[in-house]
Amino acid sequence: MKHIRLGMTVLAFMSFAVPASAGQFGNVNTRNCTWCHGASAQGYTPAPRLAGQRPQYLANQLHNFIDRRRDNPFSKLYMWHAAANIDSQDVRYLATYFSRLHPKAADDGDMSLVAAGRRIFQDGVPASNIVACIACHGPRAQGAREIPRLGGLAFTYLRRRLAQWHDGYDKHARHPMTDVAGRLSPKQIAALASYLSYLKE
Numbered sequence: 001m002k003h004i005r006l007g008m009t010v011l012a013f014m015s016f017a018v019p020a021s022a023g024q025f026g027n028v029n030t031r032n033c034t035w036c037h038g039a040s041a042q043g044y045t046p047a048p049r050l051a052g053q054r055p056q057y058l059a060n061q062l063h064n065f066i067d068r069r070r071d072n073p074f075s076k077l078y079m080w081h082a083a084a085n086i087d088s089q090d091v092r093y094l095a096t097y098f099s100r101l102h103p104k105a106a107d108d109g110d111m112s113l114v115a116a117g118r119r120i121f122q123d124g125v126p127a128s129n130i131v132a133c134i135a136c137h138g139p140r141a142q143g144a145r146e147i148p149r150l151g152g153l154a155f156t157y158l159r160r161r162l163a164q165w166h167d168g169y170d171k172h173a174r175h176p177m178t179d180v181a182g183r184l185s186p187k188q189i190a191a192l193a194s195y196l197s198y199l200k201e
Contacts, residue, residue, distance in 0.1 A: 030097060032082065041101050046074055048157045052103025057148040058095035062086060064170075072169040103201075105152035109194025113187075117195025120188060128183045133192070140201045151199030158193035 036047035043049040050058065064070040065083035086094070109117070121141070124132035133150070137143055141151035150158065164170065165181030166189065184192070 030094065033094065033098075036078065037098075040104075041098050042104055043106075043154060043157070045154065045156055046160065047078075048161075049103065049106065049153050050098040051101035052152075053099055053149050054143045054145060054147065055095040055099040056146045057143065058098055059091050060146055062091045062094065066091075069172040070170050071172070072164040103149065103152055105200045106154040106197045109155040109197035110190065111194070113191040113194040114198060115195075116188070117191035117193070120184075120192050121195055125183070125188065130180060130183050141196055141199050142201050150196045151201060153196060155193045155197040158196050159189055162189045162193060 033041070033050070037043050037050050038047075041049060041051035061070065062083055065075060065079040066086060068076075068080055070079070120130070121133045121137075124130045124135075133141070136147050137150050138147075141149065143149040162177075162181045162184065163186070165177040166184060168178060168182070171178055181189070
């Protein structure tokens, strides 16, 4: 029964992934995204929050979906199909649109792990040759250019995404996170995801 419901959800989602002309952005492409990412782009599990995300990062990820370089399971199941008919003009519009929405912190991590996550974010893990996340993502994990905002994203999304990098997904995206996350333990991943979920700019 679970497989039937999941299949119906995927088919429903795919049915909305249609091409759009420049005049249809507001009522087709943007609306399609809200089915999973929410009307204010704060995200419905397991979809990530897009509000306030860096436009260059959003554009790069859309191209990764279109070119099927982002190959983790949920990307294959949902975003490969959703992005299949998006052209370059659509990519620029969507990246700009979502980057201008106001982000809100998920505030859903494990509070008992926040202190450990803060240490990893600010200091790295020297014993494991893990660089501090703050070096690339900024003091409030706000990101810059192609480096994504991590602050305020949902705990479940962050934990899953770090675990995917750890497991070797998305190597073709030429991103350093595979190496960084590959050195983190599951407990360190949970701690980092917990801390980041509470961060606000």
